Amino acid sequence: MQGAPGGEWNYAGANLAFGVREHAMGGILNGIAAHGGVIPFGATFLIFSDYMRPAMRLAALTELPVKYVLTHDSVALGEDGPTHQPIEHLASFRAMPNMTLIRPADANEVAEGWKVAMTRNHGPVMLVMTRQKLPVLNRSDLGQADGLGKGAYILSDPDGKPELLLIATGSEVHVALEAGEKLSAEGIRVRVVSMPSWELFEEQTEEYRNQILPPEISSRIAIEAASSLGWERYVGPSGRIIGIDHFGASAPGEINMGKFGFSAENVVAQAREILGR
Numbered sequence: 001m002q003g004a005p006g007g008e009w010n011y012a013g014a015n016l017a018f019g020v021r022e023h024a025m026g027g028i029l030n031g032i033a034a035h036g037g038v039i040p041f042g043a044t045f046l047i048f049s050d051y052m053r054p055a056m057r058l059a060a061l062t063e064l065p066v067k068y069v070l071t072h073d074s075v076a077l078g079e080d081g082p083t084h085q086p087i088e089h090l091a092s093f094r095a096m097p098n099m100t101l102i103r104p105a106d107a108n109e110v111a112e113g114w115k116v117a118m119t120r121n122h123g124p125v126m127l128v129m130t131r132q133k134l135p136v137l138n139r140s141d142l143g144q145a146d147g148l149g150k151g152a153y154i155l156s157d158p159d160g161k162p163e164l165l166l167i168a169t170g171s172e173v174h175v176a177l178e179a180g181e182k183l184s185a186e187g188i189r190v191r192v193v194s195m196p197s198w199e200l201f202e203e204q205t206e207e208y209r210n211q212i213l214p215p216e217i218s219s220r221i222a223i224e225a226a227s228s229l230g231w232e233r234y235v236g237p238s239g240r241i242i243g244i245d246h247f248g249a250s251a252p253g254e255i256n257m258g259k260f261g262f263s264a265e266n267v268v269a270q271a272r273e274i275l276g277r
Contacts, residue, residue: 022048026055033064039118041067045077046086046128049093059124060098066124067117072131073103074225076171076257081250090128091229094198098123102197103224105173106137108145109196116149116200130171132253137174147194151201152212156180158189164271165213167193167234168223172242172262176223179267188275191217195234219274225262240270 018025025042032040042052049056049070059066075085093101100120102113104127117125137155139145147153152167155177164183168176173194180190193212195201201209213220213234220239222231228243235241244260257263271277 018042022051023055026052026059029066030055030059030062030064033059033066034062039065039067041069043069043071045072045084046070046089047072047084049086049089056093056099056124057096060096063098063123065121068124068126070126070128073128073170074130074257075244075248075260076130076132076225076253076262077248078131078253078256079250082247085248086226087244087247088227088229090224090226093126094230100125100197100199101128102126102148102200103128103170104148104196105168105170105194106134106145108136108139109148109194112145112148113196116197128170132171134171135174137177142177143194148196149200150204150208151197151199152193152195154212155192155194157191158184160189162191162214162217163189163219164275165191165193165217165220165239166223166267166271167195167213167220169195170224172223172225175262175264175267178264179271182264182268183271186277188271188277190271198230219271221267221270221274223262223267225257225260238274240274242267242270 022044029040029042032038073086077085093099100123102116104110104113113127117127143153143155166176166180176192180192183190218236218238220235221242222235223242226243228241228245231241242261248256
């Protein structure tokens with residue numbers, strides 16, 4: 001951006017053509033953020049964050065307000081195969097101090113995620129999104145997307161006290177909702193929770209966290225197409241984690257997701273086992 005004659009700003013060229021150079025892009029983003037006056041963001045596949053991880057760690061270490069848009073976030077990426085399918089990445093970035101990771105479930109959560117990113121100025125923020133098309137959730141009978149700002153919120157609740165919690169992020173939230181509907185039809189009282197950001201959730205009061213995940217409800221299933229590492233803190237000893245702790249496979253996204261258990265049918269089957277139904 002350059003000052004045009006007459007003092008007006010010319011925004012042409014505001015996008016930098018980094019090319020396929022994630023390491024350099026990460027360093028340049030840090031330099032722009034450190035200089036101030038401009039909020040920079042960079043975008044690439046989640047798997048290629050490996051190339052700019054040193055710069056991302058430096059941004060977290062120095063609390064630079066860099067924003068990252070990281071897509072193609074799971075084995076649903078498809079035929080590019082295991083080399084392009086991130087498995088351990090969500091867990092590793094959640095372990096990085098000062099990094100805020102947000103994995104939105106639909107377009108409305110993406111918008112809310114950007115609001116958080118633009119107001120969170122101490123440390124970098126990652127918006128992690130899928131490749132495949134996702135349904136825009138009908139909020140007329142579901143929790144509102146601004147619940148993202150608290151890290152986790154109730155999407156749907158049964159009549160009466162829940163007996164099972166389904167907790168999901170990103171592209172698996174609609175799977176949890178579908179499973180919840182099937183279980184509800186069987187008379188099982190299910191609460192579905194969207195949990196796009198562990199970091200934001202942990203910043204909330206204990207009262208709020210217990211409101212979303214009541215300690216007395218021990219039957220829980222977490223659903224995320226990534227490493228299961230860390231989810232035990234939210235499902236506890238009696239819960240289950242539908243994750244993936246091995247490399248993926250080269251196949252269309254819907255085939256991979258079904259093969260590795262990210263389907264409403266598998267969630268329903270595991271819920272029945274937990275509840276002894």
